[in-house]
Amino acid sequence: MQDPIRAGLAAGWKHIDAATLGKGQTVEADVVIVGSGAGGGVTADILSASGLRVILVEEGPLRSSSDFRMLESEAYPELYQDSAARKTMDKAINILQGRCVGGSTTVNWTSSFRTPPEVFAFWQRHYGLRQLSAEAMSSWFAVMEHKLWVRAWETPPNPNNKVLAAGAEKLGIPIGAIKRNVKGCWNLGYCGMGCPTNAKQSMLLTTIPAALNRGATLYTRLRAERLRFSGGRISALDCLALRPDGIHPSGKRLQLRARHFVAAAGAIGSPALLLRSGVPDPHRLLGKRTFLHPVIISSAVMPERVDAYAGAPQTLYSDFFLHQTAIDGPLGFKLETPPLHPVLYATTLQGFGAAHAALMREFTRVNVVLALLRDGFHPESQGGQVRLGRDGLPVLDYPLGEVIWEAARRALLAMAEIQFAAGARAVTPVHETAPLYSSWAQAKKGIAELPLKPLLCRVVSAHVMGGCGMADVPQRGVADHRGRHFWLGNLSIHDGSLFPTSLGANPQLSIYGLVARNASLLAAELSGRPPPLIP
Amino acid sequence: MIVSRRQFIRTGVAGSLLLAFSGWLNAAGERRLSSDERAMLAAIAGALLDGALPPAGDERSRLVALTVDGIARTIAGLSVASQREVGELFGLLVLAPGRMVLAGVGKPWREASVDDVSAFLESWRTSRLALLQGAYAALHDLTFGAWYARPDTWEAIAYPGPPRGYF
Numbered sequence: 268m269q270d271p272i273r274a275g276l277a278a279g280w281k282h283i284d285a286a287t288l289g290k291g292q293t294v295e296a297d298v299v300i301v302g303s304g305a306g307g308g309v310t311a312d313i314l315s316a317s318g319l320r321v322i323l324v325e326e327g328p329l330r331s332s333s334d335f336r337m338l339e340s341e342a343y344p345e346l347y348q349d350s351a352a353r354k355t356m357d358k359a360i361n362i363l364q365g366r367c368v369g370g371s372t373t374v375n376w377t378s379s380f381r382t383p384p385e386v387f388a389f390w391q392r393h394y395g396l397r398q399l400s401a402e403a404m405s406s407w408f409a410v411m412e413h414k415l416w417v418r419a420w421e422t423p424p425n426p427n428n429k430v431l432a433a434g435a436e437k438l439g440i441p442i443g444a445i446k447r448n449v450k451g452c453w454n455l456g457y458c459g460m461g462c463p464t465n466a467k468q469s470m471l472l473t474t475i476p477a478a479l480n481r482g483a484t485l486y487t488r489l490r491a492e493r494l495r496f497s498g499g500r501i502s503a504l505d506c507l508a509l510r511p512d513g514i515h516p517s518g519k520r521l522q523l524r525a526r527h528f529v530a531a532a533g534a535i536g537s538p539a540l541l542l543r544s545g546v547p548d549p550h551r552l553l554g555k556r557t558f559l560h561p562v563i564i565s566s567a568v569m570p571e572r573v574d575a576y577a578g579a580p581q582t583l584y585s586d587f588f589l590h591q592t593a594i595d596g597p598l599g600f601k602l603e604t605p606p607l608h609p610v611l612y613a614t615t616l617q618g619f620g621a622a623h624a625a626l627m628r629e630f631t632r633v634n635v636v637l638a639l640l641r642d643g644f645h646p647e648s649q650g651g652q653v654r655l656g657r658d659g660l661p662v663l664d665y666p667l668g669e670v671i672w673e674a675a676r677r678a679l680l681a682m683a684e685i686q687f688a689a690g691a692r693a694v695t696p697v698h699e700t701a702p703l704y705s706s707w708a709q710a711k712k713g714i715a716e717l718p719l720k721p722l723l724c725r726v727v728s729a730h731v732m733g734g735c736g737m738a739d740v741p742q743r744g745v746a747d748h749r750g751r752h753f754w755l756g757n758l759s760i761h762d763g764s765l766f767p768t769s770l771g772a773n774p775q776l777s778i779y780g781l782v783a784r785n786a787s788l789l790a791a792e793l794s795g796r797p798p799p800l801i802p
Numbered sequence: 803m804i805v806s807r808r809q810f811i812r813t814g815v816a817g818s819l820l821l822a823f824s825g826w827l828n829a830a831g832e833r834r835l836s837s838d839e840r841a842m843l844a845a846i847a848g849a850l851l852d853g854a855l856p857p858a859g860d861e862r863s864r865l866v867a868l869t870v871d872g873i874a875r876t877i878a879g880l881s882v883a884s885q886r887e888v889g890e891l892f893g894l895l896v897l898a899p900g901r902m903v904l905a906g907v908g909k910p911w912r913e914a915s916v917d918d919v920s921a922f923l924e925s926w927r928t929s930r931l932a933l934l935q936g937a938y939a940a941l942h943d944l945t946f947g948a949w950y951a952r953p954d955t956w957e958a959i960a961y962p963g964p965p966r967g968y969f
Contacts, residue, residue, distance in 0.1 A: 337964030340951035344879035352880065352943065358936035455965055514882060576961065609950035609961055614943040619927075620920055623946075624853030630959035656883055699927055722935040723928070 268464060271476060272331030280479040282329060285489035285508035291520040296322040296484070297793065299504050299525040301491040301540060304370020305778040306762030307531035308470025309411070311478035313786040317794040321483040322523055323475070324506060326536075327367035328513055329487045331471065335461030339610040342460035346374050348535075355651065356664040359721035360559060361615075363459075363729040364533065368487060369471030371533070372775060375729070376458045376580040376606065377447040377467055379417040380772035381408045381780070385594050389644060394767045395739030398748045398802075404780055406801040411779040415448045415468045422454055425578025428604045430569060430634040432583050434689030435602075440587045445603075447579065448775075456577045456606055488513055489521060491536075492659075494528060494544035500756050501528050527757045527793055530735070531782075534558075534764040538653040538734035539661035541745075547754035552745050554653035556736055558769035559665060559728035560639040563600075563675045564615065565682035566626075567634045567691035568703075574631055580606035588638070588681055589771050595645055598674035600638040601771055602682065607635055615725060617699045626695075626703075636686060638678035643733065643768030645670050650769075653734050667726065672719040675726075679717070683710040697725040730774050735760045736767035750785040759789055835874050838896040838911075843870045843945075845911040849919035850945045854958065872948030888944075891937050904934070 276282060297319040300307045307323060315321045330345055343351035346367040353362040365371035384401035391397050411417070424432065435442045452466040465472055479485060488509040495503045508519040530537040538554040546553070581603050589599035612635075613627060626633075642648045651665030679696045686694045687707040694710055695703045701717055704710035717724075738744025741753040750765055752758040761782045763774050770777055784801075791798040835843070847869045848855065848862075856862050877888050894900040901907050905922040907914050926938035949955055956963055 338951075344876070349881045349884055350876060350879045352884065357932055358939060359932075457964060512878075514879075609956060609959065610947050613946040613950040616946075619850040619852075619923060619942060619946075621853035624851070627854065627950075627959050630961055658882060660881065660883060662883075722932060722939060 268332060270331050270333045271465060271472060272329065273333060275476055275479055281482065281484040282479070283484065283486050284329070285486055285506070285519070285521065286511045286513075286517060288508050288517070288519045288521070291522075293522040293524065294322065294484075295524045296320045297525060298322070298527045298529060299324065299523045300529040300531055300761075301504065302370060302531035302533060302536060302762060303368050303475060303485070304365060304470060304531065304533060304762065305372050305775050306782045307529070308369065308372065308474035308478075309779055309782045310529050310531060310761045310786040310789075311483055312474035313783065314790050314793070315478040315481040315483045317790040317796060319790065319793055321478060322525070323478070323483060323485045324489050324491050324504070324523070325368050325485065325487045326490050326509070326513075327365070327487065329368045329485070330373075330461060332461070332463050332465045335463040337455070337457040337460050337463060339460065339608050342374070343610070346461055356654075356662050357666075357721055359667055360561060360665055360726045360728055362559070362663070362731060363727065364535070364731060368475060368485065369469045371729070372469035373461055373471045374459050375469070375773075375775060377449055378581045378584075378603070378773040379412070379446045379448050379776045381405075382777040383771055386768065386770055389594055390737075390767055394737060394743055396737055396748050396767075397739070399781075404784070407784045408776060408780040411776065411783050412446075415473060415779065416450045417446050417448045417776060419444060420447045420449075420579060420582050422452075422579065424582045425456065425575070426571070426573045427575035427578070427606070427634050428581070428583045430567070430573065430689045430691075431585070431602065431604045431636055431685065434685030434687070435585055435587075437688040438685060440585055440685070442583050442585050445582050445584050447582070452579065454578050456580055458580055459606060459608070459611075486521070490516065491532065491540050492543065494540065494546065494758070496544070496546065496755055499754065501758055504528060527759070527789070529759045529761050530764075531761045533762055534731040534734045534766075535653055535661045535663055537760055537762055537764040539655060541735065542653065542655055543659050546752070546758070548745070550742055552736065552743075554734050556643065556650045556767065557653055557663060557665065557734040558643045558650040558732045558766070560730040560732075560769050560771075561642060561667065561671055561675075562727045562729070563638045563640065563678045563682075564697040564725060564727070565636050565679055565686060565694060566616065566697055567636070567686035567689075567694045568626075568629045569632050569634050570690060570692055572631050573634045575607035575633060575635065580604075586771075588678070589641060594641075597677075598640045598642065598645055598648060598670055599771065600640050600674060600678045600681075602636055602638055602685075605635055605637050607633060615697060615727065617695075617697055617701070617725065634686065634689075634691070636682045638675075638682060639730070639771070640671060640674050640678065641769055641771035642671070650733055667721045672724075675719055675724060676714065676717070679714045680711065683707065683714060699723045730763075730769070732763040732766040732769050732774055735764040737765045738767065749788050750782075759785065761785060835870070835892075836896070839892050840870050842892065842896050842901075842911045843873055845914050845919050846923070846941055847873075847945045847949075849916050849923055850942060851949055852916050852920070854949065854955070868952065869945065869948045872951055873944045876944055876947055888940060891940065
């Protein structure tokens, strides 16, 4: 298997692993981009294509297909924030978020959805974002779909996804097929551990190599510490080099100077960088309204082998329960089917001792369905808040309130009913006091009475959004519809932190489309060229 | 958030007292596990993994020791803040007062039975104190993560491991 990253490095890409730096230094460029995920990757590509000198700053390491051995023991510590154990402040939500070159796009499950039209409509009504609509954005989505190989997935769904389809069909619940951004996919099922065959068209394989081919500089294991500004303009970014462990600062400091700065560190990292820097925030909006699509999980034991670790992970979905009420009514949810691997499943599965071991022995017959709760639209769903911990690193406080639990109960009921309709022998909500139910009637009664509280009911997330929300005026948001910060002239925000609500869909394509537009407008401005034809 | 004010205060006060106490003993961070910590983790792993482990004997001890090694490796890969929190929890549990008062385990960890340890884990799992519930979850995830990360545990769950040989 050819490794395009190693080939590029051998051909002379400018990559500096900050852990190897012998002394501090000051470096200059046209634009400094913090973060190399969906937002940072697309920005680096577009800006470098306009002839701008770009520096990319990534806190995680550079890893590529030769390193991806499909082992959880290697992938989680190497490629994820806090070894895939990042938690909200009260520990009630576990957040899967990438921390490597390519960010979460290196480890996501390839699900690609455009931003739903009703979400744009809500943003127009509540945040005055009249420039952003499904029609206005459609060309940008089309461009990125083409570039990143977002295509219909023609291979039959794996048995894990088929459970969702079979149950939903029995109950008359419509199911859709998920588009995936892959080219020549081997259907292995290990997308979450980095793609070993370079099929996934993540930032690691597309935009970042393109930018490096044009002479962009990539720093890794470099932590963006603080933006220095005066008179409404940023002059420099102070960075801390990390040791080879990727955790502790080495003591070496880098200062990056540029005409323009782009925060693309994700919806926890970007607000945290801005908070640490003390940027103007007169309306106290920074870090607030952070959304997670809190995920509730239902586990079933099927009569036949499911082998949920094998085959493309998420290929079918249902939005039926997103459309039962108004968008700002009781929280709707999207149903999907995640992949299972031993560590991921064993740590998420409730209980211990003999009961846990017994369920683990059924591992190959287990199907899991998950519900992504659409947070941020109901007036009482205000999401969480990014704060700074005592070491200056971010902490996300996301209180799980009644509107979440009410939706969680409906989701657990819907998932159990679907799993039994598909022929499940037993179903258990992933919840510390839930037993294995052996029939839908039993589950219906049991789930109705289940105490739903933080740390009793397992909640996870892989979609962090908001915290630097867009709006028409500074009273309602941190940045405008182009991602331009309202108070600092040469600062843009290019990642999911811009979203004023969650999306009700996996966010990668929404970030690609919005950032492609905003980076193109920025490139025109910085390079003095005509703006793109589709504004 | 719907948490009564009284419950919030109770959790908050208990939490800060616990952490102040253990934090004093354990500035935490980068360090090897002490032998007391290893004994404590071995007792906890023995209870959490009961049902996956063979019955008492050398093989069981060997597998538990491997799991404790795995937990140590996992902790070394966590963020500084998480390492500090885990250090505080361990600092608390290795001391006799913490073990007896908070975990309710009377005997030293080396002598505690699976039933003793299971009772303590069960009480934390459904505790009204978020701090103890969170601590249980950390012990749960560290232990099961370390166990199922090892390929020699996969046969029991019929997991064939990742595809090999194509690359």
